[in-house]
Amino acid sequence: LLFITYVCITTVESPQHWRNRIMATDGENDFIFSGEESSSNSSFDASRNPFNLRNSDDTSASSGPSELVAILQNIRHPSPLEPGADANDDVLKNPLLSYPSSKRITGGPMLAPPRIVLSRSDLKSRYLVLLLACVYFAGTYYSYDIPASLHKQLSERMGGRDNFETYFSLLYTVYSIPNVILPLFGGLFVDRIGTTRCILVFTVSNLIGQCVFVCGVQLRSWSVMIAGRFIYGLGAESIVVASSTLLANWYGDKEVALAFGVSLALGRMGSVLVDIASPIFAGRGSTVMAAAVGILANLTTVVCALFLFPVEKQAEIRCRRNAEAVQNLTASLLSDGDAYNLMEGEEYIMDDEEDDEEEGEQAVRLSDIRYFGALFWLLSASCLIVYGAVLPFNNIASGLLLERNYFMDPDPGCTLMYPTQCTGGTLASSNPSMNSSGSICPTNLHVAPVLPSSLNYTFREEGWLQPSYVLETLHHTDVNCDDPFFSQACTADFCSAQKHATVEAGRTMSIPFAVSAGLSPVFGFLVDRIELRALLTVIAPTMLLIVHTTLAFAGRGSSPIFPLVGQGVAYALFAAVIWPSIPLSVGPGSIGTAFGTVTSIQNCGLAIFPIIIAAIYESSGQRFIPHVEMLFIILTIVGIFIGIVLNIVDASTGSKLNGFQSSTDVSEDGILEEEEVQDII
Numbered sequence: 001l002l003f004i005t006y007v008c009i010t011t012v013e014s015p016q017h018w019r020n021r022i023m024a025t026d027g028e029n030d031f032i033f034s035g036e037e038s039s040s041n042s043s044f045d046a047s048r049n050p051f052n053l054r055n056s057d058d059t060s061a062s063s064g065p066s067e068l069v070a071i072l073q074n075i076r077h078p079s080p081l082e083p084g085a086d087a088n089d090d091v092l093k094n095p096l097l098s099y100p101s102s103k104r105i106t107g108g109p110m111l112a113p114p115r116i117v118l119s120r121s122d123l124k125s126r127y128l129v130l131l132l133a134c135v136y137f138a139g140t141y142y143s144y145d146i147p148a149s150l151h152k153q154l155s156e157r158m159g160g161r162d163n164f165e166t167y168f169s170l171l172y173t174v175y176s177i178p179n180v181i182l183p184l185f186g187g188l189f190v191d192r193i194g195t196t197r198c199i200l201v202f203t204v205s206n207l208i209g210q211c212v213f214v215c216g217v218q219l220r221s222w223s224v225m226i227a228g229r230f231i232y233g234l235g236a237e238s239i240v241v242a243s244s245t246l247l248a249n250w251y252g253d254k255e256v257a258l259a260f261g262v263s264l265a266l267g268r269m270g271s272v273l274v275d276i277a278s279p280i281f282a283g284r285g286s287t288v289m290a291a292a293v294g295i296l297a298n299l300t301t302v303v304c305a306l307f308l309f310p311v312e313k314q315a316e317i318r319c320r321r322n323a324e325a326v327q328n329l330t331a332s333l334l335s336d337g338d339a340y341n342l343m344e345g346e347e348y349i350m351d352d353e354e355d356d357e358e359e360g361e362q363a364v365r366l367s368d369i370r371y372f373g374a375l376f377w378l379l380s381a382s383c384l385i386v387y388g389a390v391l392p393f394n395n396i397a398s399g400l401l402l403e404r405n406y407f408m409d410p411d412p413g414c415t416l417m418y419p420t421q422c423t424g425g426t427l428a429s430s431n432p433s434m435n436s437s438g439s440i441c442p443t444n445l446h447v448a449p450v451l452p453s454s455l456n457y458t459f460r461e462e463g464w465l466q467p468s469y470v471l472e473t474l475h476h477t478d479v480n481c482d483d484p485f486f487s488q489a490c491t492a493d494f495c496s497a498q499k500h501a502t503v504e505a506g507r508t509m510s511i512p513f514a515v516s517a518g519l520s521p522v523f524g525f526l527v528d529r530i531e532l533r534a535l536l537t538v539i540a541p542t543m544l545l546i547v548h549t550t551l552a553f554a555g556r557g558s559s560p561i562f563p564l565v566g567q568g569v570a571y572a573l574f575a576a577v578i579w580p581s582i583p584l585s586v587g588p589g590s591i592g593t594a595f596g597t598v599t600s601i602q603n604c605g606l607a608i609f610p611i612i613i614a615a616i617y618e619s620s621g622q623r624f625i626p627h628v629e630m631l632f633i634i635l636t637i638v639g640i641f642i643g644i645v646l647n648i649v650d651a652s653t654g655s656k657l658n659g660f661q662s663s664t665d666v667s668e669d670g671i672l673e674e675e676e677v678q679d680i681i
Contacts, residue, residue, distance in 0.1 A: 120315050126250040128311060130259055133243050136203060136301035137267025140236050142274045143210045143294035147171045147229075149278035149509075151398040152407075152502050153287040156480040158220060164477070165396075165617045167222045169610035172395050174226050175233035176607035182238055183599035189238070190245050196312050198242040200305040205235030207298040217291045237603070246308075250315075261521035261576075268517040270297070271394075275510035283499040286482055368590040369597060375653060376585040378646040380598050382537050382639060383578050384605040389544050389635040390512075390571050392609040396617075397509040398502065400624040404551070405508075405560055407501035410450050414441035419453040424493030427457070446501065446557065449494045451476060461489070477622075508560055515568025516575070523576035531659030533581045534643070534650040540574035541639030548636060552629035584656045 120126060147154065147168065155164050190198045209232030216225030243263065251259045274294075281290035393400075403409075414433040422428035433441040433450040441450070457469040465483040469490075481487045481495035527533065547563045547570065554563075579595075586594040613628055620627040650657045 119319060120250045121255065123250075123315055123318065125311055125315060129246065129250050129308065130263060132304040132307055132311075133247060133263045134266035136199070136239070136304040137243070137263055138270035138273070139297040139301035139304075140203075140206060140239055141267050141270035142297040143206065143232065144175070144236055145271045145274045145394070146213075146278060146291055146294050148395045148398060149274045149506055150282060150287060150290055151396065152402060152498065152505075153279070153282045153290070153482075154217070155399075155477055157217065157287045157482050158222065159478075159480060163618070165614040165622070166611070167226075169395070169614040170222075170226050171229045172392070172610045173607045174230040175236070176603040178230065178233050179237040179603040180600050180607065182234070183241065183603070184593075184596040190242050195242055195246045195249065196305070196308045199239060199246065199308060200302070202235035202239045202242060203298065203301040203305045206232055206239075207295070207302055209233070209235065210294045210298045214288065214291045214295060218288050237599070258521060258524070261524040264575075265517040265520040268513050268520075271513040272510040272517065275398075275506045275513070277506075279499075279502040279506040283503060368586075368593040371590070372586055372594065372597075373653075374649050375646070375656065376582070376594060378642060378649060379537075379578060379581055379585055380601045382541075382642045382646060383598055383602050385635050385639040385642060386537075386541050386544065386574050386578075387602055388605040388609045389541070389548065389632045389639065390567070390574075391606055392613055393548075393567070393632060394509065394512065395610060396613060396624060396628070398505050400551075400628070401505040401508055401560060402501055403624050405557060406446050406505045407498060408444075408447050408556060410447055411435070411441060414450050416450055416452060420456065421452060422455075422490035423449060423452060424491060424496075425487075425489040427489045428492075445497075448476065448501075449491075449497055451479065451491060451494060455490070457485075457490075461485075464489075508564065511561065511564040512568035512571055515565055516572035519569060519572040520576060523572050524580075527576045527580065531657075533577045533584075533659075534647045534655075534657040536573060536577040537581075537646055538640055538643035540570045540577065541636045541643060543570035543573075545633060545636040545640065548629050548632040552626040552633065581657050 151168070154168065158164060158167070193201070209228050209230070211228070212231055213225050213228030216222070216228055244260070247259045247263060277293070278290045281293055410433070413435050416423065416431050416433055418431045421431050423431050435441050443449075451474050453474060455469050455471045455474055460467050464485040465480070466485065469485060471478060476494075479486050479491055479494060479498075481498060486492075487495040527536065543566050547566045550558075550563045551560065582594050582598055583591045609631075613631065616627050616631060617624060647658070
C-alpha cells in the first residue's frame with residue numbers, strides 16, 4: 001500500500017507540469033517542446049523554440065552559438081536587480097527564471113526551462129526498480145531477524161541451559177563484525193564493479209550464508225550457525241550501500257529521499273513478517289523448517305537482483321541514444337566544430353570526467369576523518385548509543401515478552417500431585433498442580449504449566465530423539481518441544497501452551513518495526529520541513545527511556561503494547577533525523593566517508609551490546625527483567641545527554657541541524673539558492 005501510494009503521489013502531476021515537460025527523441029526532430037509530440041514528418045516549429053535552436057535538418061540561418069553562449073552565460077551569472085525594479089518583474093534578468101513563468105510563445109502554452117538530457121529519473125521503469133529494491137530489502141531483513149523470532153525454539157533445539165544466550169548473541173555479533181570495516185569500502189566496490197553486479201553478488205552471499213545457517217540448525221551446531229551468520233553479514237549490510245547508489249541513480253533530487261524512505265519502510269516489513277510467521281512455521285512444522293523459509297526469501301532477493309540487469313540495460317540504451325541526439329544537436333549549433341563550455345566559454349570535452357569528479361567527491365577517503373568536527377562525532381555517538389537501545393532489544397524481545405507477559409513462571413506455591421510424573425501426553429495420567437491448601441491451581445493462558453521436578457525414563461520409543469530421559473532437575477529450558485517425547489508423550493500441555501505463547505509474542509514483538517515502517521516516510525517528510533534535527537535527537541531517546549522504564553518496572557503481566565508502539569515511534573523518528581544530519585555536519589566532499597564512518601561505529605555497538613546483554617542475562621539467573629532492561633535505560637540516559645550537548649554545539653556553529661541559519665547565506669560557489677533569492681525579494 002505504501003508503494004502504491006508513493007507511485008500515485010509522484011505520477012499524478014498537474015496538467016501544467018505535463019504541458020511543460022520537454023522530452024528528447026531520437027527521430028528527425030531532436031526535441032519536443034511543451035510536451036507536444038511531433039511526428040517524424042512535421043517541420044521544426046520555430047515559434048516553439050525559445051532559444052531559436054536549429055533542427056538538425058534545418059539549414060536556414062539562425063542564431064549562432066555566440067547568442068546561445070551569451071544566453072547561458074547570463075543564466076550562470078545573472079545581472080543584479082535594477083534599482084526600483086518590482087519583485088514581479090523579470091527578476092535577476094535570468095531567462096530560466098523569468099521567461100517560463102512570465103512569457104508565452106505566441107499561440108503556445110507557457111514553457112518550462114528546456115531539459116534536453118534524458119536521465120533514469122525520467123523513465124517510468126524507475127518504479128519497477130523501486131519495487132525490486134523493496135522486495136530484496138524485505139527478503140534480506142526477513143532472514144536477518146530469523147534468530148530473534150525463533151529465540152525460544154532455538155533454546156529448546158540447541159538443548160542445555162548453560163551459555164545459550166552467549167551463543168545466541170554471537171549470531172548477531174559475528175554478523176556485525178565484518179560491517180565494522182566493509183562500510184568504509186563498500187562504496188569503492190560499487191563504483192568499480194557496478195551497482196547491479198554488486199547487488200547480485202551480495203544477494204548470492206546472503207543466500208549462501210542463510211543455507212549454512214539452516215544446516216547449523218539442522219545439525220544442532222553453534223559453530224556452523226555462527227559461520228553462516230558471518231557469511232550473511234558480508235552481504236546484507238553492503239546491499240544497503242549498493243541500493244543507495246542504485247536509487248540515487250534512478251531518482252532525482254526531489255524524489256530520492258522519499259524513495260529511500262519507501263524502500264527501507266517496506267523492507268522493514270520483512271522483519272514484521274518474520275516475527276509473525278516464524279513461530280507459526282515452527283509450531284506447525286519444526287524449527288528447521290521455520291529457518292529454511294529464509295532460504296526462499298533469499299532466493300527471491302537473487303531473482304530481483306537478476307531482474308535489475310535487463311532494466312538497467314534498457315535504461316542505458318535509452319539514455320545513450322538521447323545523449324547522442326544531444327551531442328549531434330550541440331555539434332550543429334556550434335560553428336567550425338569548436339566545443340565550448342556553454343556556461344563559461346571555456347573548452348569543453350564531452351566525456352565522463354565531470355561524472356568521475358562528482359563520484360570522487362562521494363567516495364570514501366579515510367584521510368578525511370581527521371577533519372571531522374565535534375558535530376559529526378556527537379552524531380556518531382548518538383547513533384551508537386540510541387541504536388544500541390533499539391536493535392539489540394529486538395534480538396531478545398521474544399524471550400523478554402515470554403518471560404514478562406505470555407509465558408510467565410507459575411506460582412511457586414503450586415506443585416504437581418505427582419512431582420516426578422509426566423503432565424500431559426501418552427505417558428501421563430491425571431497429574432494436576434495443587435497449592436499449599438490442597439486446591440487445584442487456577443489455569444491462566446499466559447502462565448506456563450507446572451513441570452515435573454524430575455524425570456526418569458530409561459526406555460525409548462520410535463521417533464524419540466534421546467535413548468533415555470533421566471533428569472534429576474527438570475528446568476523449562478530442558479524441554480525440547482521438537483522432541484516427540486516432550487511434545488507428545490510427557491509434557492504435551494507445556495509444549496502446547498508454549499507454542500501459543502511464542503506465536504502471540506511474535507505478533508507483539510513485530511509492533512515496533514510495523515510502526516516504524518509506516519511512520520518513516522512521514523517523519524522523513526516532516527523533518528525536511530520543520531528541521532529541528534538536533535532537538536529531535538533528544539526527544540527520541542527520551543521516548544525510549546519511558547519505554548524501557550515501563551517494561552522494566554510496570555509490573556508483571558502489564559500490557560506491552562503501549563511501550564512497543566512508543567519504541568516504534570522513537571525508532572522511526574531517530575532514523576529520520578540522524579541519517580539526513582550526517583551530510584550537514586561535514587563538507588560536501590566528505591559525505592561518503594562520513595556515512596561509512598558512522599555505519600562502522602554503529603556496527604561496533606551492534607557487535608558489543610549483544611555480548612553484554614548475554615553476560616547480564618546469565619549473571620541474573622537467566623532473567624531479562626529487570627537487569628537487562630536497566631542496560632537499555634542507561635543507554636537512553638546517555639543518549640539524552642549526548643543530544644543535549646549536540647544542541648549546544650549546533651547552536652554555537654550556526655544551527656546547521658536545527659535550521660536557524662540566516663536566509664542570506666550563500667552556497668559555496670557564491671551563488672544564492674532560489675529560495676534565498678525569493679526571501680531577499
